[in-house]
Amino acid sequence: MQRERRAPEMAGLRLRLMAGAAALALCALGLPAMAQEAPPAPPQPGPDGLIDGAAYIDADAVTREGDVVSALGTLDRRALGRFSGTTLRARQFNYDLGLGVASADGNVELTDDEGNTVYASYLETDSDLRAGIAVDFATRFSTGASLMAATAVRRSENVNQLNYAIFTPCPICDADGNPQEPSISIQAETVVQDEELRAVLYRNAVFRVGGVPVFYLPYFAHPDPTIDRASGFLVPTPSYDEGRGLSLEVPYLHVVSPSEDWLISPQLNTRVAPFLNLQWRRRFADGTVVVRGGGTYERSFGDFDLDGDGDAESNVNFGDRTARSYLLAQGRFDPAGPWRWGFTAERTSDKTLFDRYDISDPYQDNGLYYGDQRRLISQIYLEHQTPRSYVSVAAFTLQSLRVAQFDPVTPALNVFETDGSLPVVAPLIEARWEPEGPVFGGRLRLKGSAVSLYREDYVGGPVLRPEIIPAGSTLGLPGIDSRRVTGQLEWRRTLISPIGVRWEPFVDLRTDLYSVSDLPPMMGVEEEAISRTRATAGVDISYPLIRQMGPGADLILEPMAQLSISNSVDLDPRVPIEDSQAVELDESSLFRIDRFPGYDLYEGGIRFTAGAKATLRWDNGRQASLFVGRSFRDAQEDAYLVPLPDDPANLYDPSGLGAETSDWVVQGSFSPSDRIRGWGHTTIDSAGEIRRAEAALDGRWGRRNLASVSYIIDRSNPLEGPNNRNYEFVQLTGQQFVYGNWGVAVTGIADLERDIITRSEVGMLFDDDCFRFELGWRRDNTRVRPTGPSEGVYVRLNLATFGGTGY
Structure with missing residues (x-):
């Protein structure tokens, strides 16, 4: 009954607050309320249903003195206020309608229109309803990260300072809402959030894993969790290779503008010269350009048979020092209208450069036409598309990194497919057109195609038909x-x-x-x-x-x-x-x-x-x-x-x-079920023999346990020989959690044709949805790798907010 008696009073107060806000707005404009010849357009409510300058108060008791509204809650029910897209809850608070500032005391919770929430025992806000002074401060960002401090002070418009603070990107409560120790946290004497620098700066920072201190830095900084990206060092990537030795790649991201950035990523090696990787990205009004490249000045390295005894010496430097580099660039532009165009530029100086230096993702599908695995494509293309027509014009060249003949002693001496054996395509034109309505009751489509191919080197079958392949030597054709x-x-x-x-x-x-x-x-x-x-x-x-x-x-x-x-x-x-x-x-x-x-x-x-x-x-x-x-x-x-x-x-x-x-x-x-799925495809000849087959099975059990197995076979060539390209592979990946967040992960690829394991990994993992850590043993035994089989310990680390690393 008590709430029923107060409800008309609160409704009347809400109307008076809105009317007072409207009068203040008129006074600020310097216009008399009755001087308008035509009534102004009614104000439009915001997402919370309130017009600009209005306030909504829901409390056990509400009073007003001038522009200051005071609200009082109870032990069981906090007072609530909503103004300027911000929601405030507290045992009691004061809000100044004219200045737009608030002070609150007792179990304070402040939530802005972006979903970021601030908690405190006492809080004062500025005119933007941002925390100005807070005691027992805690905030939860929309990303899920949390920041807590004994006190918080807004030093200036762009700088917030927290004293005796802890930051963590991990959940601080379990699934049942009970407090838990975050997996990763940073504790510091002082934390400064600089919104102009878009960074969080720490003094006397202690890194904790599971609450245990593991690392100390007198100064430390990372990007503000509320921004998409900012300049700074990314998580380094350690690795090991028999030829390079120990390697550490240290990437640095330089953000030029919201539409442009650079990634500078030097790879430091113990046995060979450093390798510098660069990436430039730029977004334009109607397109995007991404340019990757890298280079070094070094000799070849790998398993070479230097003395001709049929055995490869292990990972030696060979030949003269020379510049070695790669370029991977692509752009796509889609202006308004039916036309769009783009390009790719992909080249490398060495057939095995990507393998020697572990370049990440060199074979990507960009542009109108794709270069398949171990082939790079450089192209320029133009497209025109309407609801009933399509035309494309393109020209491209290919660079092959495929092995034409495997060396029986060492993969470092493999013979590669020559670029001259691949055609230069200039141009390639595709077109189609359909009339607007049916023709003879059906769909009519007209298609056209034109292409010019130029090849430097002679190539026999299957390009040439068997009856015109010359007998004997084809050298020089x-x-x-x-x-x-x-x-x-x-x-x-x-x-x-x-x-x-x-x-x-x-x-x-x-x-x-x-x-x-x-x-x-x-x-x-x-x-x-x-x-x-x-x-x-x-x-x-x-x-x-x-x-x-x-x-x-x-x-x-x-x-x-x-x-x-x-x-x-x-x-x-x-x-x-x-x-x-x-x-x-x-x-x-x-x-x-x-x-x-x-x-x-x-x-x-x-x-x-x-x-x-x-x-x-x-x-x-x-x-x-x-x-x-x-x-x-x-x-x-x-x-x-x-x-x-x-x-x-x-x-x-x-x-x-x-x-x-x-x-x-x-x-x-x-x-x-929603946890198991599989598929298979095979072709079988008239004799009942499998010509080609491919199958895969995926399974999930528990919350995070999973496994996938796939199998592929090609038996289309009926005759054995060194150039027989038949193959048979099986691949397995999986992870099983054994105790809590601890588990094991395995990956393996077996070449059943040669009866070897080409790639394998087995490791221990920890994953709590905040960070994932893997430590294990890895072996790479592919036929292309110039340094021969490589094995050693691998480490993978992926951190929420901070990024991830590979081997």
């Missing part, structure tokens, strides 16, 4: 240059019968024009023009069926088929196979008109493809699916055969499409 222009028309319409059968008739018309030069001398021609045309008509048929299997469960069966009829394929042996070498048969590609990527290889004749997919769904998102399919053609296609690398006289079919019956495609996935 030039690389074949080619140019292609393609026009294509696609039409497809979808029809659904009354019983639910889905019919999709389609028509595909395509014409290719080639100009090929620098053909092998045995051809008797220097340059040749080649044209070919293909017309295809067909239909896709599918019949989805669904059946309820019980409460919350259903089974979907979808048989599907495709019949396509084309004129006979015209695969002229003089056309190089540049863009159709890698074929991946799966559920989606099996029903394409052209299952070869690119344009150089394509299919013709009569083809029939059939498959079926079954999907079982139950219990809100859990599911399992299986697809099986195969394709048939009217005649065997020998043009898809390529020479074996170790026996060019023998041919094999890496695509699985050359015979009258293609490989079987089997693909499935399952997720019986």
